[in-house]
Amino acid sequence: MPRPSVALRSLALIAVGLLAAPAFAHPGAHHAAGLSSGFLHPLSGWDHLLAMLAAGVWAAQQRRMAWSLLALFPAAMAFGALLAFGGFSLPLVEPGIAASVLVLGLTVAFAVRMPALAGGALVALFAMCHGFAHGAELPAQTSAAGYAAGFLAATLALHLAGAAGSRLLQGLHAAIVRAAGAGVAFAGAWMLAAI
Template sequence: MKKLFALLTLAAPALASAHPGHGDSGLLNGMLHPITGPDHILAMLAVGLWAASFCGKARWAIPAAFVAMMAAGFAFGANGGEMPLLEQGIAASVLVIGLAAAWAQRIPAAAAAAVVGAFALFHGMAHGAEMHGHAAWFALGFVLSTAALHAAGFFIGTALQKNLWINRAVGTAIGAVGLSLLLA
């Protein structure tokens, strides 16, 4: 486990090619974008992992807040909006949400939704700013892919609830990759 953690931490800066462009837009490219960069994959999985630690409607409200705010960020970016420190915000999302999934003890669901929503703006903005062509299909594709990654994180988090130390190790490893992305 320590060797895997060290390898991920050392390799993360080389993998941080988050937004090289999307090429032609469309549903398929939108679906592929969130799974082509480790920053996106890990942030989306961490949202689901964190949501799994809540009860009731919050389990779905937290990922839904991410998707809604990501769509708002997309619209802003696609219409020429700019956001300072965009890549740093995305890297910080991996750090903060990963560590929150591992260590945040019972904070209000509204606060968790606000945290993921704020970081979702960065992800959506990155998608929208680099968007070329037909935005609606591309947006639908990355929303579907994001929701699928949230669901995967949720199911991982649910499966790990009985093994808290594994859950914490996974969340901490995600956070460590986020830290290395910030320092890259």
Template sequence: MKIARLAALGLLVFSPLALAHPGHAVHGFSAGFMHPLTGLDHLLVMLAVGVWAGKIGGAARWQLPLTFVVVMALGALLGMTGYSLAPIETLLAASVMALGVLLVVSFRLPRLLQLGLVALFAVLHGLAHGAELSSGQGAYVMLGMLLATALLHGVGVSLSASRLPRLVQSVIGCTMIVLGACFLAV
């Protein structure tokens, strides 16, 4: 469990700010794998989904991450077709803030609403990723992104399963709210 915590901390410390959006060249499996790890907004959302799923417990530990990965793939495919949402950066920043709130505030939501929120966040991140994929290597890039996303969800669930103190979850959530606001300001 200590290794998972150190890995998560290392990812946060060495990740540059929101650079995982349209306008960056992305080619091949390794670039796709690194993509979610090199944008702080993506990194935080992927980890937070895992922490939130672990906090909820039970079947949510696999349902929320699986929903995110599947819907993100569908969003990426949609993005590859040219579909986009004009304020995508604003929506991504809002997803960081919303997940921060979900980590800070402890209120029970129906499972369908939990899955719906995760799906919404996933389709937004998928659209942002898909807009960058080249048609020639899109499958390899997407495979790398999906694998990195699933691994980050797993790290988040592991952090939560290690009895992550409530205070630490609140600090992570508050940090996400502040960073999301900073992303909105940029």
């Protein structure tokens, strides 16, 4: 089995570091409470967790546009959260989130290649739904900026973990990654049916 490159090992180390729970000297602080609750929010629901990991895996499968997708997802999430923070409405958020799990799982399972514009539009649409849901669930008495920074950091960590895991598993056997994608797609179909 070939050894992972230094860049890949570094990426995996960064992802693991970002997944660690943040420590604060003053846990009751307004901004710290927002940051920690925001960071934990994407980790507390299967819909968000699976979609973020699958997005990272799919981005790694894209190779040339991987970094663009990994940057676009949090940016579109931030826009969705700003809509929620501003009191705007976004229709079909929950079905959009469930559909993101299904579709991103299928893109991984079938190693779908898309033109950059289509892939970016798909990612942005799903990311806006996730960001809006995070923003709409802002806990009372927490900093919106800290909360957003927290869920964006967790999202990036999950993306990087998915991408690093995909690269490591591709070296063993691509069928493992595709089977994981099929499992995520199945979970997404179940989530959609339950809405």
